[in-house]
Amino acid sequence: MRRTACILRCKGFGQKGSAVDGYVVRDAPGWTWKANGRDNQGRFDFLVSELAYGTGPPLHIHAIQEDSFYVVEGVLTVQLGDQVVELNPGDFGTAPPGVPHSFTNAQLGRACKVVNLMTPGIGFDRYVGEIEDVAASGDDEALERFHAQYGLTVVGPSLVERLGLS
DSSP: OOOOOOOOOOTTSSOTTSEETTEEOOEETTEEEEEOGGGTTTSOEEEEEEEOBTOOOEEEEESSOEEEEEEEESOEEEEETTEEEEEOTTOEEEEOTTOOEEEEBOOTTOOEEEEEEEESOOOHHHHHHHHHHHHHTOOHHHHHHHHHHTTEEEEEEEHHHHHTOO
16 A cells, blocks of 8 residues: 655644654764654655864765755855855755765854755665764775765865864
């Protein structure tokens, strides 16, 4: 029986990790997954992130995904190509496929809450859930294969490193 994916997430309806009319909410520390491409015919991955100070990925590109950010609270510092910009609450930024980007919360003592939409959806929650273990192995070739599995290529240091926040 084919189920239609529910795009509406009602407060108090269902619990973390439980199926809710066609999609599953999966969480990792600081990352609350509201939907993923495996459960909505590959349309999008959708999450809310609460970024701690000085955290963020290395400069990277996505082969097929557009990576979009909407700032709810705080300031998100984003690198798009060679430009570094600060996004404030209500601001929106997007990195089309192939555009190098990174992001961080560069505001010590301030929360940074961001809604992140990635299209198409490839189930990027699995990447976030597994990356620490793969990186901790110390096997650079395994890490490169893992990135390639999700259409991601690391092309430079993190914005944290670039700004000297670490």
